[in-house]
Amino acid sequence: AQSVTQLDSQVPVFEEAPVELRCNYSSSVSVYLFWYVQYPNQGLQLLLKYLSGSTLVKGINGFEAEFNKSQTSFHLRKPSVHISDTAEYFCAVTAGGSQGNLIFGKGTKLSVKP
Amino acid sequence: DTAVSQTPKYLVTQMGNDKSIKCEKNLGHDTMYWYKQDSKKFLKIMFSYNNKELIINETVPNRFSPKSPDKAHLNLHINSLELGDSAVYFCASSQEDRGGEKLFFGSGTQLSVL
Numbered sequence: 001a002q003s004v005t006q007l008d009s010q011v012p013v014f015e016e017a018p019v020e021l022r023c024n025y026s027s028s029v030s031v032y033l034f035w036y037v038q039y040p041n042q043g044l045q046l047l048l049k050y051l052s053g054s055t056l057v058k059g060i061n062g063f064e065a066e067f068n069k070s071q072t073s074f075h076l077r078k079p080s081v082h083i084s085d086t087a088e089y090f091c092a093v094t095a096g097g098s099q100g101n102l103i104f105g106k107g108t109k110l111s112v113k114p
Numbered sequence: 115d116t117a118v119s120q121t122p123k124y125l126v127t128q129m130g131n132d133k134s135i136k137c138e139k140n141l142g143h144d145t146m147y148w149y150k151q152d153s154k155k156f157l158k159i160m161f162s163y164n165n166k167e168l169i170i171n172e173t174v175p176n177r178f179s180p181k182s183p184d185k186a187h188l189n190l191h192i193n194s195l196e197l198g199d200s201a202v203y204f205c206a207s208s209q210e211d212r213g214g215e216k217l218f219f220g221s222g223t224q225l226s227v228l
Contacts, residue, residue: 043118043204043219044157088155102217104157 002027002093006105014113015083021076021108023065023091031093033074034102035065038088047089050074061085086112117143117218120205126226127195135190135223137205143218146188147206148180151222157204163188192225200227 007022025031032051036044048059055067065076074091088109092102120137127133139146145164151157161180162169168180177193192199205220 041221043206043221044217045219046217090157101159101162107155107157109155 002031002095002103004091004093004103004105006089006091006108008108009106010109010111012111012113013081016080018079019077019081019085019110021089021091021110023074023076023105025072025074025091025093027072027093027095029095031095033065033067034092034094035059035063035074035076036090036092036104037061038090038107040087044090047076081110081112083112083114085110117209118205118207118220120203120220120223122223123221124224124226126228128228129195129197131195132191132193133195133225134192135203135205135225137188137190137220138186139188139205139207140209140218141186143207143209145208146182147208147217148188148190149204149206149219151202151204153201160190161188195227197227200225 003026005024013019034049035047037047038044047063048057048065050057050067058064063076063078065074067074088107090107091105094102117140145162147162148160149157150160160171160174165185179191180188181191182188202222202224204222206217208215208217
């Protein structure tokens, strides 16, 4: 079975500051990893995903994440955040097959302040 | 082009009632899903359905049942509503392309059981 731990429930940052949202996973088999964003009153949108290949994955809106197998981590980063990045961010994992079998973390609320 | 649409956006009802949430997907998509997001933002899969097979998360009470009247719809029926059913319910669908599987979420239905 897989599990996901998002270490921070809330991350407040000022606009234009860098941010890192942490995600660690647990699995006895190889996994695929995802980051989703949920803006207020909306459904989830895929930011980026790691399936294989390069461990540094670039996504939409200037976000990137690095897969670190030895540390079982998949932290999300952005060098300079905007007010519009304020949202809930979910890390997710699946061992394969359908993305509908994603196991989600409990989310990190990113609040960007002017 | 909306991949997934679900209605209603808000649903307020009394305990013991039976209610339905509708979900319609783009016909080019393969599989449909229902997720429940609780008050702590924890997102958990309830069902997946690909027109051939229904996969049920074993933790979902049998008061919840997905019904597919046609290929484009997977509606969620809930019988004898309980206070603990209050949550946001998301419908999702997936599509395979060259980049792999993509998951599309509806905007959610906030269910409040009084």
